[in-house]
Amino acid sequence: MATATPHSPTGAPVDPPKLDYTPQAIPLPEPTPAEDRTRKHYLNHDTSLLGWIFTVDHKRIGLMYLVGVSLFFVAGAIAVGLVRTNLITPTGAILELDQYNKAFTAHGTIMLFLFLIPVIPGVLGNYLVPLMIGAKDMAFPKLNLASFYVWAFGALFFMYQLLVGGLDTGWTLYPPYSTKYSHTNVLYAGLGIFITGFSSILTGINIIATIHKMRCPGMTWGRLPLFVWAMYATSVIQLLGTPVLAVTVVMTAVEKLFGVGIFDPKLGGDPLLFQHMFWFYSHPAVYIMILPGMGVINEVLTCFSRKNIFGYAAVAWSSVGIAVVGFLVWGHHMFLAGQGYYLAMVFAFLTMLVAVPSAIKVFNWTATLYGGVISYQAPMIFAIGFIVLFTIGGLTGLFLGTMGTDIHLHDTYFVIAHFHYTMVGGMMFAWQAGLHFWWPKMTGRMYSDFWSRLAAIVMLVGFALTFLPQFVVGYMGMPRRYPNYPDEYQLYNVMSTAAAYIQGIGYAMPVFYLTASLFFGKRAGNNPYKATGLEWMVPSPPDAHNFPATPTVYFGPYEYGVPDGLSIVDKMNGHTNGVHTNGAAKQGVTSGS
Amino acid sequence: MVGPVAHHFNNMAQQQASVRLGMWLFLVTEVLFFGGAFCAYTVYRIWFPKDFEAGSAALNVGIASVNTFLLLASSLTITLAIRSCYESDRKGLMRNLLLTTVLGTLFLGLKAREYHIDYQEGLVPGVFGYLTPHAKEAYEKERAVNPTLPETPENAFNENLKYALSHSKVYKGKPGEDYEPYRVQLFFMFYYSMTGLHVLHMVVGLGLLVWQMVLTATGFFDYSARYVYIETMSLYWHFVDMVWMFLLPLLYLAGPHTATQAMEQFQMAIGLGGGH
Ligand code: HEM
Ligand SMILES: [Cu+2]
Numbered sequence: 014m015a016t017a018t019p020h021s022p023t024g025a026p027v028d029p030p031k032l033d034y035t036p037q038a039i040p041l042p043e044p045t046p047a048e049d050r051t052r053k054h055y056l057n058h059d060t061s062l063l064g065w066i067f068t069v070d071h072k073r074i075g076l077m078y079l080v081g082v083s084l085f086f087v088a089g090a091i092a093v094g095l096v097r098t099n100l101i102t103p104t105g106a107i108l109e110l111d112q113y114n115k116a117f118t119a120h121g122t123i124m125l126f127l128f129l130i131p132v133i134p135g136v137l138g139n140y141l142v143p144l145m146i147g148a149k150d151m152a153f154p155k156l157n158l159a160s161f162y163v164w165a166f167g168a169l170f171f172m173y174q175l176l177v178g179g180l181d182t183g184w185t186l187y188p189p190y191s192t193k194y195s196h197t198n199v200l201y202a203g204l205g206i207f208i209t210g211f212s213s214i215l216t217g218i219n220i221i222a223t224i225h226k227m228r229c230p231g232m233t234w235g236r237l238p239l240f241v242w243a244m245y246a247t248s249v250i251q252l253l254g255t256p257v258l259a260v261t262v263v264m265t266a267v268e269k270l271f272g273v274g275i276f277d278p279k280l281g282g283d284p285l286l287f288q289h290m291f292w293f294y295s296h297p298a299v300y301i302m303i304l305p306g307m308g309v310i311n312e313v314l315t316c317f318s319r320k321n322i323f324g325y326a327a328v329a330w331s332s333v334g335i336a337v338v339g340f341l342v343w344g345h346h347m348f349l350a351g352q353g354y355y356l357a358m359v360f361a362f363l364t365m366l367v368a369v370p371s372a373i374k375v376f377n378w379t380a381t382l383y384g385g386v387i388s389y390q391a392p393m394i395f396a397i398g399f400i401v402l403f404t405i406g407g408l409t410g411l412f413l414g415t416m417g418t419d420i421h422l423h424d425t426y427f428v429i430a431h432f433h434y435t436m437v438g439g440m441m442f443a444w445q446a447g448l449h450f451w452w453p454k455m456t457g458r459m460y461s462d463f464w465s466r467l468a469a470i471v472m473l474v475g476f477a478l479t480f481l482p483q484f485v486v487g488y489m490g491m492p493r494r495y496p497n498y499p500d501e502y503q504l505y506n507v508m509s510t511a512a513a514y515i516q517g518i519g520y521a522m523p524v525f526y527l528t529a530s531l532f533f534g535k536r537a538g539n540n541p542y543k544a545t546g547l548e549w550m551v552p553s554p555p556d557a558h559n560f561p562a563t564p565t566v567y568f569g570p571y572e573y574g575v576p577d578g579l580s581i582v583d584k585m586n587g588h589t590n591g592v593h594t595n596g597a598a599k600q601g602v603t604s605g606s
Numbered sequence: 607m608v609g610p611v612a613h614h615f616n617n618m619a620q621q622q623a624s625v626r627l628g629m630w631l632f633l634v635t636e637v638l639f640f641g642g643a644f645c646a647y648t649v650y651r652i653w654f655p656k657d658f659e660a661g662s663a664a665l666n667v668g669i670a671s672v673n674t675f676l677l678l679a680s681s682l683t684i685t686l687a688i689r690s691c692y693e694s695d696r697k698g699l700m701r702n703l704l705l706t707t708v709l710g711t712l713f714l715g716l717k718a719r720e721y722h723i724d725y726q727e728g729l730v731p732g733v734f735g736y737l738t739p740h741a742k743e744a745y746e747k748e749r750a751v752n753p754t755l756p757e758t759p760e761n762a763f764n765e766n767l768k769y770a771l772s773h774s775k776v777y778k779g780k781p782g783e784d785y786e787p788y789r790v791q792l793f794f795m796f797y798y799s800m801t802g803l804h805v806l807h808m809v810v811g812l813g814l815l816v817w818q819m820v821l822t823a824t825g826f827f828d829y830s831a832r833y834v835y836i837e838t839m840s841l842y843w844h845f846v847d848m849v850w851m852f853l854l855p856l857l858y859l860a861g862p863h864t865a866t867q868a869m870e871q872f873q874m875a876i877g878l879g880g881g882h
Contacts, residue, residue, distance in 0.1 A: 149614075226620055252638075253638055271732030275799075279788075
């Protein structure tokens with residue numbers, strides 16, 4: 014291979030174009046406008062309904078997830094609209110007490126289980142992992158379709174339970190309240206969560222097997238886009254964590270069904286054991302909700318600052334580090350729940366440790382930006398928003414992980430603000446960044462530059478104004494999950510609610526301009542952002558089988574700013590990412606301005 | 607007809623490697639799934655060793671022993687099925703798959719009988735429980751001695767358990783001293799949930815076996831090329847066996863039992879021998 018002349022994926026020898034970046038493989042020729050209008054791609058090669066319902070194409074399945082998660086996001090947003098509106102007055106503006114409990118539980122469960130966990134793995138993971146590694150599809154396409162339907166069924170079943178009887182336990186489902194005292198649909202709602210969890214496991218298996226077995230020639234582990242690494246780490250967590258949640262839910266359901274059970278203190282059982290098992294999943298699950306987002310950020314930042322990622326190996330391994338250490342810190346949710354003192358100290362220490370890999374990433378991102386040629390298109394605004402907001406979220410996590418301060422802050426709005434900074438400021442912004450970044454690839458159309466930037470700014474401002482006051486009011490002592498509060502907290506709550514409406518407007522905007530782009534958008538061409546990944550080497554939207562022939566990869570994923578273009582032959586052995594550099598790679602690391 | 611290599615794989619080796627990896631990954635999740643339950647079990651076993659002993663003493667170790675042999679035998683036959691597949695011996699494949707299915711079904715049949723016996727003895731905590739006539743009699747006698755007891759017992763399970771254990775030929779513990787009947791309910795919750803999950807996995811495994819038999823019988827199945835599917839199915843089947851190998855000591859052997867007792871229990875369960 015070392016002496017081969019470069020060939021295009023169709024086999025013809027190529028004359029390398031001069032580019033100021035080095036794609037991972039030889040790009041396919043751009044279709045002419047006439048060809049572009051008539052060409053068959055994954056969207057239009059079979060437009061029958063059955064062609065969609067029984068599709069095993071990972072790209073179509075990704076789009077089906079996109080529709081699903083978007084709908085559930087709207088449902089979750091409506092629920093929180095009720096919650097925030099209720100909090101305008103100190104005595105509760107619109108809801109009865111039990112309605113309030115049901116509303117915040119619906120918000121939490123829908124957003125976590127039906128939106129944040131599936132959103133990036135389901136949509137972008139499905140869509141991009143095979144494309145990024147040069148494969149025709151996932152390793153198990155039918156399983157992939159099955160996991161979509163399992164998810165959709167579980168999610169709809171869960172929504173149905175929320176509508177007919179509701180759930181008022183909070184997303185944490187703690188017994189003995191959930192098993193003994195709650196009169197809502199704990200049993201069936203738990204079943205719904207179990208089913209969606211099963212889908213999450215199947216998706217995880219599929220992604221890991223795909224990454225291990227389906228990489229194209231030349232796509233070594235060191236050349237994988239960091240999004241793929243992040244999806245790998247996420248899938249590992251899904252694989253190891255979700256089954257534990259599943260069995261915990263089963264035991265809770267059994268207790269609900271039999272009327273006696275394993276967590277029942279009357280029999281000598283221990284509700285704290287439930288909390289251990291629940292958080293053994295749910296702390297790692299917060300990383301299921303952030304790692305894919307971090308993966309997206311790597312792709313967007315490098316592209317819009319025209320620079321190689323700073324410290325590829327550190328970023329890649331920190332994902333794995335998060336996956337591993339993330340399993341050792343669950344006890345920080347139970348500092349005040351009666352857990353042993355020394356155990357709590359160990360957990361507090363390990364919690365400090367888990368912040369390290371996240372911090373490594375943040376430092377690497379800022380170092381990547383340093384000296385780059387930055388352009389502020391919508392994906393980049395979202396990505397920068399992500400870095401700022403996630404950093405605040407992560408740092409406040411340290412306040413909570415310190416036992417002494419957590420005694421004051423536990424179960425207050427400070428915790429709410431903390432995890433919204435990580436999950437909304439983090440994952441939601443990363444999701445928007447990713448959606449905007451790859452939208453032209455998925456649909457073949459560009460969206461409005463102006464409106465997308467405006468939406469990003471509206472979301473950012475709305476977000477910050479919603480949750481900053483919650484840090485303050487939480488620090489002052491306002492507990493979470495209460496519908497009433499003392500009068501002095503009203504100002505903060507009104508601010509928060511008002512800004513939540515602004516955020517709502519921000520989230521609604523993409524619906525309009527993205528939809529409009531499908532009809533009026535400019536054609537995107539193969540590679541509108543001049544990015545380097547394999548997914549950009551093919552026409553947009555891609556063909557049904559992604560690549561006309563299996564591509565061969567010659568370079569690392571982020572060779573931006575290499576002025577002498579694609580002289581592949583001399584650089585064939587150029588390992589990249591600053592490890593063993595020669596030629597292109599070395600310049601990729603440092604160039605930019 | 608689809609060829610043996612699916613469209614998105616480059617070659618057979620890649621496809622087989624993916625399928626194997628996929629199954630191993632799935633088994634990892636299964637280990638954690640049962641692992642969660644085993645972990646909870648371990649916690650309570652450490653806290654309440656005597657109560658778990660008593661609970662275990664009330665189980666039917668006869669059926670469990672026979673079931674263990676059945677499952678081990680099925681592990682052998684499914685391995686032979688891989689061998690037949692490898693040697694392109696279609697008849698042998700059919701025979702071994704069928705044998706495995708029969709052994710698995712026998713296991714489930716006996717397990718159903720065991721649940722039935724447990725139910726007859728009233729060893730079901732919670733809302734599905736009821737007071738057995740024997741236990742009722744025993745309770746009446748006790749109340750004759752100690753009239754401060756309420757007219758109906760507070761908890762049917764506790765009385766049933768006390769009755770069952772007082773008639774055990776092996777276990778000699780006394781309620782209140784050696785075990786607390788209400789805590790034995792915890793043991794039984796583990797017993798039902800863990801064996802129940804195991805049974806569910808067996809049912810899935812039997813479904814897979816039948817499916818592979820149909821494929822083999824219709825000839826659609828190019829067994830020599832696709833033997834990796836038989837192999838991965840057997841991985842799953844072995845895993846389910848392994849779970850049982852853990853359940854047996856944790857549930858059935860946690861309390862005292864003897865071989866004679868096991869023999870008697872089994873004979874009684876299938877309707878041989880005297881009984882009370
Ligand atoms: C970077 C390091 C992080 C640290 C040190 C940290 C620490 C903590 C601690 C100690 C708590 C418990 C607070 C309490 O209940 O008193 C907590 C709660 C929470 N964190 Fe984090 N966290 C971090 C990152 C994240 C990330 C990335 C996410 C999600 C994407 C997240 C989501 C949550 C959630 C959802 C809760 C609240 C759970 C509940 O009680 O409902 N955290 N965090
Ligand atoms: Cu946590």
